[in-house]
Amino acid sequence: MRHVIALDVGGTAMKAALTGLDGTPLYEERxxxxxxxxxxxxxxxxxxFAEDLSVLGRERLGTAAEAVGLAVPGIVDAGRGVAVHAVNLGWREVPLRELLGRRLGGVPVALGHDVRAGGLAEGRLGAGRGTGRFLYVSLGTGIAGAIGIDGAVEAGSHGRAGEIGHVVVRPGGPACGCGGRGCLETLASADAVGRAWSAASGDPDADAADCAGAVESGDPVALRVWQEAVDALADGLVAAVTVLDPRVVILGGGLAEAGDTLLAPLRAAVAERLTFQRLPALVPAALGDAAGCLGAGLLARDLLAALAVRT
Structure with missing residues (x-):
């Protein structure tokens, strides 16, 4: 059966799948x-992992994988097929497309950014399906985004479009790993909320989910911590809405798992900040942690389609 390999690399875990050319999942592994x-x-x-999946595909499906889609974190130059920088993996200038293609005997490889791959999947298969213009924002360890335009995701001239987490919303604020201060992800990522709540509650093991639970219980200290994060996130989203004018903003990642505990105050905070701009729908992501792997599969199938056109 004709198929592709989809592989989503995270900081500590990898999710992979074999999928048919129509997107049907045929095998999954972590x-x-x-x-x-x-x-x-x-x-x-x-x-x-990719090599093992290639062997498994031949054994179970009777044919070799026709392409590989690989989604990785950090800064990615998809044009060159290079993972430029990923702090949590210690990577700098890793030519993943070349290495993987060589390991698999010349199979074509599509390399993409993990959040943009997740946004691609949400745009075509999930919460952004049929919207035309959307912004996907992942609120996890950090904050990153994907700009969706008519079924595709805009990577930018240098592969760095959508990095909303590094919009400065509090000048002179907390130091960020990017070298700036007051970046959105230092104030409104799941990690940032967890740190703030741990300090405010005195519990060194507390995280963002604990803060959300305390908010739902009416804890006034948790409400203050939560509202500070919501206000910072609203400021960042208003900047993005002003520039991009999306129809929908899709929120994914760990912090978005709080559901309406996050979405309800965030919708209100964004609305009160807008002047001439149109308020987009703010909705939760639909695909969960499968989005990156699904997006990697889409990258592989898009690559095959592009190669077919060239020939």
Missing amino acids: RGTGRERGPEAVVESVLR
């Missing part, structure tokens, strides 16, 4: 990245 053994070990884990 593995660790081996990050504790260093960046070279992570690269080898990715290559080995």
